[in-house]
Amino acid sequence: MVKYKSRLDIVFAALAHPARRTILARLSHGDATVGELAQPLAMSPPAVTKHLKILERAGLIRRSRSAQWRPCRLELAPLRTASEWIEEQRKQWESRLDRLENYLGDMNKEERGDDKAD
Amino acid sequence: MVKYKSRLDIVFAALAHPARRTILARLSHGDATVGELAQPLAMSPPAVTKHLKILERAGLIRRSRSAQWRPCRLELAPLRTASEWIEEQRKQWESRLDRLENYLGDMNKEERGDDKAD
Numbered sequence: 001m002v003k004y005k006s007r008l009d010i011v012f013a014a015l016a017h018p019a020r021r022t023i024l025a026r027l028s029h030g031d032a033t034v035g036e037l038a039q040p041l042a043m044s045p046p047a048v049t050k051h052l053k054i055l056e057r058a059g060l061i062r063r064s065r066s067a068q069w070r071p072c073r074l075e076l077a078p079l080r081t082a083s084e085w086i087e088e089q090r091k092q093w094e095s096r097l098d099r100l101e102n103y104l105g106d107m108n109k110e111e112r113g114d115d116k117a118d
Numbered sequence: 119m120v121k122y123k124s125r126l127d128i129v130f131a132a133l134a135h136p137a138r139r140t141i142l143a144r145l146s147h148g149d150a151t152v153g154e155l156a157q158p159l160a161m162s163p164p165a166v167t168k169h170l171k172i173l174e175r176a177g178l179i180r181r182s183r184s185a186q187w188r189p190c191r192l193e194l195a196p197l198r199t200a201s202e203w204i205e206e207q208r209k210q211w212e213s214r215l216d217r218l219e220n221y222l223g224d225m226n227k228e229e230r231g232d233d234k235a236d
Binding site: 006008009010012013015016017018021024025027028029030074076079080082083085086087088089090092093094096 | 124126127128130131133134135136139142143145146147148192194197198200201203204205206207208210211212214
């Protein structure tokens with residue numbers, strides 16, 4: 001087994017908390033400061049900062065180093081990677097169902113053929 | 119803040135482990151028993167069972183109660199919910215970028231208009 005944490009491990013773990021998803025949903029509307037993010041969450045700025053660090057480590061947000069208020073910005077790439085992984089499994093599963101349906105369809109046709117021959 | 123764990127919390131947390139993602143990827147090709155899932159993971163069946171319980175709690179798999187080997191089956195609904203959440207943030211962010219681009223385009227046009235008026 002892989003021992004180190006992969007990017008997908010870190011991204012999915014970061015998405016597994018409602019406060020962090022609320023932060024990302026807010027940032028999808030535009031950049032925001034810690035204070036702006038803390039308000040709707042009814043959390044203290046230090047509590048928000050803790051969540052921001054997890055999001056930053058996952059690459060899901062970027063924080064400005066230069067500006068005084070260090071606004072946060074959403075980063076799309078890790079969301080895209082996570083979404084692509086999920087979609088791959090869905091597609092695989094759905095194509096398997098399609099194959100199964102075709103197979104059952106063929107079986108039914110064969111059975112009907114046999115009935116006619118009787 | 120919400121105190122109880124929501125479905126999305128549990129689903130994303132379940133996806134945050136490489137062994138569990140490998141199990142889901144295997145099941146996207148068809149149902150499998152614990153033994154079949156354990157082999158490519160080089161894990162003991164009890165270790166796999168631990169991961170299966172987490173996946174089952176998240177609703178990502180279902181295990182047959184009646185069959186002797188209790189094969190596991192992938193369940194699409196939670197993957198769909200997770201994927202939809204991610205896509206919502208992406209769309210929101212992309213439409214924001216489009217609006218920003220239009221705004222900058224309009225500003226440029228106005229500037230060019232000013233230049234002509236000079």
